Amino acid sequence: MKRRSALVLFTAVGLMAGAPAIAQTPAYPAKPVRIVVPYPTGGTTDLLARLVAAKLGEKLGQAFTVDNRAGASGAIGSQLVAMSPPDGYTLVMATISSHGINPALNKALPYDPIADFAPITVVASTPNVITVNPVMPAKTLAELLAMARAKPGALSFGSTSAGGSPHMSVELLKMMAGVNMVHIPYKGAGPMLTDLIGNQIPMGVDNLPSSIAHIRSGKIRALAVTTARRWPGAPDIPTVAESGVAGYEASAWFGLLAPANTPKPIVELLHRTVAEIVRRPDVVQQMLDMGAEPVANTPEAFGRQIAGEIDKWKKVTAATGVKVN
Secondary structure, eight states: OHHHHHHHHHHHHHHHHHHHHHHTSOOSOSSOEEEEESSOTTSHHHHHHHHHHHHHHHHHSSOEEEEEOOOGGGHHHHHHHHTSOSSSSEEEEEEHIIIIIHHHHOTTOSSOTTTTEEEEEEEEEEOEEEEEOTTSSOOSHHHHHHHHHHSTTTOEEEESSTTSHHHHHHHHHHHHHTOOOEEEEOSSHHHHHHHHHTTSSSEEEEEHHHHHHHHHHTSSEEEEESSSSOBTTBTTSOBTTTTTOTTOOOOEEEEEEEETTOOHHHHHHHHHHHHHHHTSHHHHHHHHHHTOEEOOOOHHHHHHHHHHHHHHHHHHHHHHOOOOO
C-alpha cells in the first residue's frame, strides 16, 4: 500500500508540474492566419486562396487573410514563408510554378521547394487555356498552329509570368508541334488579359479560372485546354491533344504549404479542414464554375507530387533549352 501511495503521489506531482506547460499552449488558431499568395491579385492562385481563406475562417473561428507578395515567378512570396516561424500562422498558396517549374529553371532559388516546407494539401487543379483575341482569324488551335508554321517567329503569345505554368505549357506545345512563337511575359493574369482583350497581343495562355469569365463574355476566344481531357466546367473547349498534338498534357495545381517543422497536429488540422471544405457541394460547384477542380490529397501525397513535378520539368527545360532571366 505504501508503494502504491507513493506512486500515486509521484504521478500527481508530475501532472501538476506539467500542467502549466499544457495550459500555456494555446489552441490553434489563436490569432489571425496569413496565407501568402506569391502572385498578383486577380489570378487563379489569388482567387482560390481567397475562397479557401474565407471558408477556413468560418470553420476555425479566426481570420485567414490573403497577402499578395508577387515577383520572380512566385519566388519572393515563397521565400518569405520559408523564412517564417513554423507555427502555422504563415502559409503559402504554392503552385506548380513556384514549387515545380521554378526549381527546374532556377538553380539559385532562395528556398528549397522540398526541405523548407511542410506540405498540407493540394486545394485544386486546373488546365491552362490557350486563347486569342476575337479578331484573330484562327478559330481552332489547328488553324493557329498552321499560321505559326507558315510564318515562324511572327506570332507572339502572352503569359502570366516567365517560367510559369502557362508559359511552360506553350514551350511544351512549341516543342511537340514544331512551331516557333515569341513569348511576352507579364506580371500576372490581370495585365496580360487586359492586353489580350485590347488586342495588344494576339494570343494568351492562362490558368482557366482567371480567364473563364472573359471567355464566357466573348471578350476572348478559347482554342484549347492543356489537360488530357476536357474540363467538366467548360466541356465545349477541346484539348490540345484533340486539336492535333497527340500525347500533349499539362496542368496546374494550387496547394497550401507551411514552413518546415510546423507541428504535425497543425498540418493535420489544416489538411482535414480544407478537405472538408472542398468536398462541400457548393464549394465544388463554385470551383467548377471558376474552371478548377477540388483535390485535397494528403500531405504525404502532396510531397511526392512536388518531387515528381520538379523531375518532370527538369526534363522539359533540358529538352527545350528555355531559360528565364
